[in-house]
Amino acid sequence: xxxxxxxxxxxxxxxxxxxxxxxxxxxxxxxxxxxxxxxxxxxxxxxxxxxxxxxxxxxxxxxxxxxxxxxxxxxxxxxxxxxxxxxxxxxxxxxxxxxxxxxxxxxxxxxxxxxxxxxxxxxxxxxxxxxxxxxxxxxxxxxxxxxxxxxxxxxxxxxxxxxxxxxxxxxxxxxxxxxxxxxxxxxxxxxxxxxxxxxxxxxxxxxxxxxxxxxxxxxxxxxxxxxxxxxxxxxxxxxxxxxxxxxxxxxxxxxxxxxxxx
Amino acid sequence: xxxxxxxxxxxxxxxxxxxxxxxxxxxxxxxxxxxxxxxxxxxxxxxxxxxxxxxxxxxxxxxxxxxxxxxxxxxxxxxxxxxxxxxxxxxxxxxxxxxxxxx
Numbered sequence: 416x417x418x419x420x421x422x423x424x425x426x427x428x429x430x431x432x433x434x435x436x437x438x439x440x441x442x443x444x445x446x447x448x449x450x451x452x453x454x455x456x457x458x459x460x461x462x463x464x465x466x467x468x469x470x471x472x473x474x475x476x477x478x479x480x481x482x483x484x485x486x487x488x489x490x491x492x493x494x495x496x497x498x499x500x501x502x503x504x505x506x507x508x509x510x511x512x513x514x515x516x517x518x519x520x521x522x523x524x525x526x527x528x529x530x531x532x533x534x535x536x537x538x539x540x541x542x543x544x545x546x547x548x549x550x551x552x553x554x555x556x557x558x559x560x561x562x563x564x565x566x567x568x569x570x571x572x573x574x575x576x577x578x579x580x581x582x583x584x585x586x587x588x589x590x591x592x593x594x595x596x597x598x599x600x601x602x603x604x605x606x607x608x609x610x611x612x613x614x615x616x617x618x619x620x621x622x623x624x625x626x627x628x629x630x631x632x633x634x635x636x637x638x639x640x641x642x643x644x645x646x647x648x649x650x651x652x653x654x655x656x657x658x659x660x661x662x663x664x665x666x667x668x669x670x671x672x673x674x675x676x677x
Numbered sequence: 678x679x680x681x682x683x684x685x686x687x688x689x690x691x692x693x694x695x696x697x698x699x700x701x702x703x704x705x706x707x708x709x710x711x712x713x714x715x716x717x718x719x720x721x722x723x724x725x726x727x728x729x730x731x732x733x734x735x736x737x738x739x740x741x742x743x744x745x746x747x748x749x750x751x752x753x754x755x756x757x758x759x760x761x762x763x764x765x766x767x768x769x770x771x772x773x774x775x776x777x778x779x780x
Contacts, residue, residue, distance in 0.1 A: 429716070431687010460685065558686040559716035560774045582727040583691065583718040589731075590716065590775050597777050621727075 422450070422551045422670055425568030427595075428577030429587035430558035433608035434458075436636060436646060437577055438555035439466025440659045443647045446509035448663060450551040453500065454507070455538060456515035457567050459527065463555040464515065468645030469507035475517025475530030476503045477537070488532035496544040499537045508648065541570045559587060563594040572673075573666065574603045578622065580614035585621040602673065606630065606662065628665060630658040695722025702764035709755065710762065712770045719770070723762035733760055737772035 422445065426438040435458070442454040456463040464471055480499055481488035494502075504512040514537065517530030538554075541547055552570050556562035563574070574595040578588035588605060595603045604627035607615055615629050635650035642649055647656055682694040691714070698710040712719035720730030739758045759769045 429686065431685070559714070561715055564774045564776065564778045566777070582721050586718065586721075586727060586731050587716055593775065594777050 420667065420670055420674075421549050422553075422666055423570050423572045424552065424575060424666065425554040425556055425562075425571035425573070426575045426577060427556045427563055427591050428558070428608075429579075429584045432577040432579050432584055432587075433630070433636075434558070434577050435460075435462030435555050436466045436640075437575070437606065437608065437630065437659060437662075438553055439463050439468075439645060440647050440656060441663060442467060442511050442553040443507070443509050443645065444656075444660050444663045445551050445553065446511045448667075451549060452509075452511045452551045452553060453504070453547065454511055454513045455552060455554040455568075455570075456513060457534070457538070457554050457562065458557040459516060459518055459531065460557075461515075461518045464505075464513065465640070465643065466645055467507040467511055467513055468648050469505050469511070469513045472505060472515070475519075475526045476505075476515050477517060477530040477533035478526040479503075480533040480537075481529050488529050488536075490533060490536050494533075496537050496541050497546045499533070500547075508645070535567075538567075539569055560590040560594060563591045566598075572601055573669070574601060575606050575627075576603060577606050577608050578618060578626070579607065579609045580611075580618035580621075582621060585618060589622065602669070604628070604669075628658065628662045630655050630662070691718050692722045695719055695724075698723060698766050699762075699764050702766045708764075708766045709759075710766050710768045712768065715772050715774045717770045717773050720760070720762070720768060723766055723768055725760060725762050725768065729760075733768070733770050733773075734758055735770045735772050 426434045428434050442452050446452045454467060480494050482491055500512055500514055504514040507513055516534035517527050519527045554568040556567055576588045576591050578584050592603050595601055607618055607626045607629040609632040610629040611632055619625055631654045633653050633655035635653035636646050636655050639646040639649035650656060682690045684690050698708045702708045710719055720733055721727055736758055755769055759767045762768045
């Protein structure tokens with residue numbers, strides 16, 4: 416298979432919109448099309464681990480990658496993006512690597528802060544890491560507009576804003592899109608999740624624009640979540656998973672278009 | 678009574694908070710609804726309407742513009758920077774993230 420072109424994607428949106436489900440399924444589907452995929456769990460909730468079908472880690476993964484430096488944390492000598500992924504990333508099916516900022520484990524906050532600090536330092540160096548130049552990056556962000564405002568995905572050239580057909584979700588998506596579109600050189604695409612035909616029309620009216628892709632409301636996604644299995648493993652031929660596979664193709668086309676134009 | 682509502686995104690924190698606030702007001706309580714989410718949407722669940730909710734002034738803006746300095750008390754700040762929702766609920770929004778952080 417020809418080497419797939421590297422994509423740089425961040426997935427944002429309101430809480431509960433389906434960011435982790437879409438990011439995880441997207442990452443797996445990209446890997447199946449030949450991408451080398453690094454998934455980045457930027458949310459201190461374990462959603463991405465589940466939607467990727469990655470092994471659960473009980474410890475905040477990156478806590479060992481840093482040492483105290485005054486009141487801050489500093490990456491240990493010799494640890495950059497490459498070594499961080501080698502040592503601290505887990506491997507999900509289809510060869511997806513997952514680097515996770517860590518989830519509070521109930522043993523005090525320090526390991527989590529250390530892990531999150533290490534994670535942020537690593538992702539800010541990802542762009543300059545030659546090893547990852549040909550890798551596709553998929554970031555699952557924390558809920559709401561804050562990750563966009565502070566740019567928690569400096570590696571991303573494409574922001575997928577997940578929106579469902581409710582006002583709370585639409586206003587959140589509009590806030591996020593306003594912020595990401597205020598930065599030059601980034602593409603912001605709205606993705607409707609849990610869409611019915613009437614919901615899609617209503618949401619596009621509330622948004623004031625067309626969405627890039629729509630993923631249908633699908634009971635299979637809820638069943639997969641209840642079973643604790645990745646949607647792409649639990650229901651590979653469900654309408655929602657198929658829609659995400661089509662989204663992958665649309666993102667590849669959009670990426671080629673951008674390259675031709677520039 | 679003082680009630681805090683917490684939970685994972687999308688489970689219904691805001692809907693439950695807003696409906697509790699309206700119900701309490703209807704049964705005679707004076708209710709102050711505090712939206713402490715930096716993506717504040719409580720106005721929608723209280724019945725203020727989506728477009729107005731999107732534009733409500735926040736306590737943080739008031740502090741940054743120096744307006745709050747003229748308010749001698751918490752009650753004064755609530756009076757000046759709050760919004761009336763139906764059933765007499767008073768809504769105060771703490772902050773809203775709606776632009777890129779320059780730092």
